[in-house]
Amino acid sequence: MKLTGAQILIKMIKSQGVDTIFGYPGGAVIDIYDELANHPDLRHILVRHEQGAVHSADAYARAKGDVGVSLVTSGPGATNTVTGIASAYLDSVPIVVFTGQVNSALIGNDAFQEVDIVGITRPCTKHNYLVKHVEDLARTIKEAFFIARSGRPGPVLVDLPKDVMTATIEFEEPGEVHIKSYRPTYTPNRKQLTKVVELIKQAKRPLIFAGGGVVLSKSSDEITKLAKRADIPVTASLMGLGTFPASDPLWLGMPGMHGTYRANMSIDSCDLMIAAGVRFDDRVTGRIEKFAPNARIVQIDIDPTSIHKNVSVDCPIVGDCKKSLALLNELLDKEDSAEVLGDKSQWLSQISEWKSTMPLRYDQGGEIIKPQFVIETLHELTQGKAIITTEVGQNQMWTAQYYGFDKPNHFITSGGLGVMGFGLPAAIGAKAACPDKLVIDVAGDGSIQMNIQELSTALEANLPVKIVILNNRYLGMVRQWQDLFYDKRYSSTPMECAPDFVKLAEAYGATGMRASKPSEVKETLEKGLAAEGTVIMEFVVEREELVYPMVPAGGGLTEMLLV
Amino acid sequence: MKDQKHIFSILVDNEPGVLSRIAGLFSGRGYNIDSLSVAQTVESNASRITMETRGDDHIIEQIIKQLHKLINVITVIDLTDKHHIKRELALIKVHAKPEHRAEILRIVDIFRCRVVDVGHEHYTIELSGDEEKLRAIMNLLKPMGIIEMARTGAIALARETATKNSN
Numbered sequence A: 001m002k003l004t005g006a007q008i009l010i011k012m013i014k015s016q017g018v019d020t021i022f023g024y025p026g027g028a029v030i031d032i033y034d035e036l037a038n039h040p041d042l043r044h045i046l047v048r049h050e051q052g053a054v055h056s057a058d059a060y061a062r063a064k065g066d067v068g069v070s071l072v073t074s075g076p077g078a079t080n081t082v083t084g085i086a087s088a089y090l091d092s093v094p095i096v097v098f099t100g101q102v103n104s105a106l107i108g109n110d111a112f113q114e115v116d117i118v119g120i121t122r123p124c125t126k127h128n129y130l131v132k133h134v135e136d137l138a139r140t141i142k143e144a145f146f147i148a149r150s151g152r153p154g155p156v157l158v159d160l161p162k163d164v165m166t167a168t169i170e171f172e173e174p175g176e177v178h179i180k181s182y183r184p185t186y187t188p189n190r191k192q193l194t195k196v197v198e199l200i201k202q203a204k205r206p207l208i209f210a211g212g213g214v215v216l217s218k219s220s221d222e223i224t225k226l227a228k229r230a231d232i233p234v235t236a237s238l239m240g241l242g243t244f245p246a247s248d249p250l251w252l253g254m255p256g257m258h259g260t261y262r263a264n265m266s267i268d269s270c271d272l273m274i275a276a277g278v279r280f281d282d283r284v285t286g287r288i289e290k291f292a293p294n295a296r297i298v299q300i301d302i303d304p305t306s307i308h309k310n311v312s313v314d315c316p317i318v319g320d321c322k323k324s325l326a327l328l329n330e331l332l333d334k335e336d337s338a339e340v341l342g343d344k345s346q347w348l349s350q351i352s353e354w355k356s357t358m359p360l361r362y363d364q365g366g367e368i369i370k371p372q373f374v375i376e377t378l379h380e381l382t383q384g385k386a387i388i389t390t391e392v393g394q395n396q397m398w399t400a401q402y403y404g405f406d407k408p409n410h411f412i413t414s415g416g417l418g419v420m421g422f423g424l425p426a427a428i429g430a431k432a433a434c435p436d437k438l439v440i441d442v443a444g445d446g447s448i449q450m451n452i453q454e455l456s457t458a459l460e461a462n463l464p465v466k467i468v469i470l471n472n473r474y475l476g477m478v479r480q481w482q483d484l485f486y487d488k489r490y491s492s493t494p495m496e497c498a499p500d501f502v503k504l505a506e507a508y509g510a511t512g513m514r515a516s517k518p519s520e521v522k523e524t525l526e527k528g529l530a531a532e533g534t535v536i537m538e539f540v541v542e543r544e545e546l547v548y549p550m551v552p553a554g555g556g557l558t559e560m561l562l563v
Numbered sequence B: 001m002k003d004q005k006h007i008f009s010i011l012v013d014n015e016p017g018v019l020s021r022i023a024g025l026f027s028g029r030g031y032n033i034d035s036l037s038v039a040q041t042v043e044s045n046a047s048r049i050t051m052e053t054r055g056d057d058h059i060i061e062q063i064i065k066q067l068h069k070l071i072n073v074i075t076v077i078d079l080t081d082k083h084h085i086k087r088e089l090a091l092i093k094v095h096a097k098p099e100h101r102a103e104i105l106r107i108v109d110i111f112r113c114r115v116v117d118v119g120h121e122h123y124t125i126e127l128s129g130d131e132e133k134l135r136a137i138m139n140l141l142k143p144m145g146i147i148e149m150a151r152t153g154a155i156a157l158a159r160e161t162a163t164k165n166s167n
Helices: A005-015 A027-036 A050-064 A082-090 A117-124 A134-149 A162-166 A190-202 A212-216 A220-230 A261-269 A321-333 A337-341 A345-357 A371-382 A394-402 A423-433 A452-460 A476-485 A501-508 A518-530 B018-029 B057-069 B098-110 B131-144 B160-166
Strands: A002-004 A020-023 A043-046 A068-072 A095-101 A127-130 A155-161 A168-170 A206-210 A234-236 A272-276 A296-301 A315-318 A387-390 A439-444 A466-471 A511-515 A535-540 B004-013 B035-040 B046-055 B073-078 B084-095 B114-118 B122-129 B146-151 B155-158
Touching: A002 A005, A005 A027, A005 A134, A005 A162, A020 A050, A020 A423, A027 A068, A027 A095, A027 A155, A027 A162, A043 A423, A043 A452, A050 A068, A050 A082, A050 A095, A050 A423, A050 A452, A082 A095, A082 A117, A082 A155, A095 A134, A095 A162, A117 A127, A117 A155, A117 B018, A127 A134, A134 A155, A134 A168, A155 A162, A190 A272, A190 A296, A190 A315, A190 A321, A190 A337, A206 A220, A206 A261, A212 A220, A212 A321, A220 A321, A220 A337, A234 A261, A261 A345, A272 A321, A296 A321, A371 A394, A371 A439, A371 A466, A371 A518, A387 A394, A387 A423, A394 A439, A394 A466, A394 A476, A423 A439, A423 A452, A423 A466, A452 A501, A466 A518, A501 A511, A501 A535, A511 A518, A518 A535, B004 B018, B004 B057, B004 B155, B018 B046, B018 B057, B046 B057, B046 B155, B057 B073, B084 B131, B098 B114, B098 B122, B098 B131, B122 B131, B131 B146
Parallel strands: A020 A043, A020 A068, A068 A095, A095 A155, A127 A155, A206 A234, A206 A272, A272 A296, A296 A315, A387 A439, A439 A466, A466 A535, A511 A535
Antiparallel strands: A002 A168, B004 B046, B004 B073, B035 B046, B084 B122, B084 B146, B084 B155, B114 B122
């Protein structure tokens, strides 16, 4: 069967089980778009900016637990994807980004809309390819998907010169992917896990620390089983929220810079930490020498580079979190139940004391809306069942602290790179993946403006999302640092001039609402969430509210500012 | 922990951009490259990179793991603590005034290197050996005036018998 490069591309994308791609056309990919018109079963969502295409693909991948795909043109189309790719790389999200490229004969000649996107994205992709010959195309695409979704997942970019897309060859189905230099270790070392069993039996103050790897490997059930089986309290990084139910008594909340008092105190006091799918980011550890000083640390990760990178580990386990935790549970099942459970009453009562003396708190008195109150009310009204995306900054931290996630894949945020402008395109991607779910972007007035153009994407593609804007007319998180550590010199953080978000929503054809008083919060949310279509709900909140607790940068986890 | 010099033998896919991936990994993560030498191996689809680098145990462990993580890297061998043969090739162009010619040829003879190009005013000497030998001959030739020189950086292979014994 003779096929063009563009036909092979679409065929191979479909053969990977993909039914949705996020993209933006241009000269270098016009042949692909021409072919795409023949495939109504492959949904193309037209974004308004290529950065949005990648964030949407990222969130699609995370909400669905599969690979996200985007397609953009050469030059500026390609460079606009870089922030999205870097974000997916730091959060280990499986996406494949297809970029157009000028004719291969022109590569290197500074042709119109030519850029070395393979060179540019080398440090922020798991792997990338320039396809020089149409004969290599099918195999390369298959490899790209394989690399993106296997091992520690990540973004893969495939650069497609225009002439490769128009060339015709006899299509041959590529064989199984076999890359001799790439064989991720899935199966953990059993002997190491038997050591963990002993450590659990000996531990008086154990702690589980779950991260994004638990979400990616879909091992939330295994983590929960482990915690219940051995009565071990659980904390989870920003990327790991939802892997353990926030409504469970063993839940400690998130640790780190804006972690709960009890989570940070528990890390400081624990004698055993079982870390799964985490990479000990500096926002989690604070000053590294003071992190978990009394603990023996077990670290499970599929990526050997994550182990011993920031924190020295006593018992490293290289393997898939799901397989490792399942085997650990299996080994624990063979042990004497009472011995595994041990007597943790003192440890658990210490934790509840921390919880009761220093809970997360804010004071919703007076006539001004507190942002935390909006998030708590949002949780109450959605019963924690919505998919929540966020922008970056205070809005993100308050959501992490107050929404209370019970399930994985329900909190989608740019954790590692911290991209402002992530939340709206992410919400659109999540809605495309889970059309029956309520999807809400929690935003600040600053970050929502970074990709506001994606409102049109949501409307055109009929992907209704709800946007909650916590408007404090400040770049709040930077202002918070200026407030606490820079003598309140608010250099360039006030944002006095912003659009009227209600009118803005209407201008795009969406619905806009505004609440300015605490008494209006619940009603506005109820109306906005129930309304058809895309809705912006703007909450005029306390301008100077800060995110607490806060561990100042470079401080130990117990050195929290509490109020 | 003290910085230690390490020598790696890295087998990689012989593809465009692979060297850039490795160089980018080192510059992006702030690791040092002291010397680097790359060429195709027996099989045309693989290249061997010999690289000298420095770092404490923690950094060296990360370098090895990060190299392994690159899709195009097939094997990474740290030869530092293994018996290995290490060589470097240098071409040295030195001023050869009539009164120095005999002395230069004596040095060439003692160091078992060769004169590969002769001019009215210069000799070009080809020399292979380890770093110490290169440094020694450079010191001896310096007084005559080294015009220019080119070095390949080290290449190395594990000693076969020694690796078998140590395994």
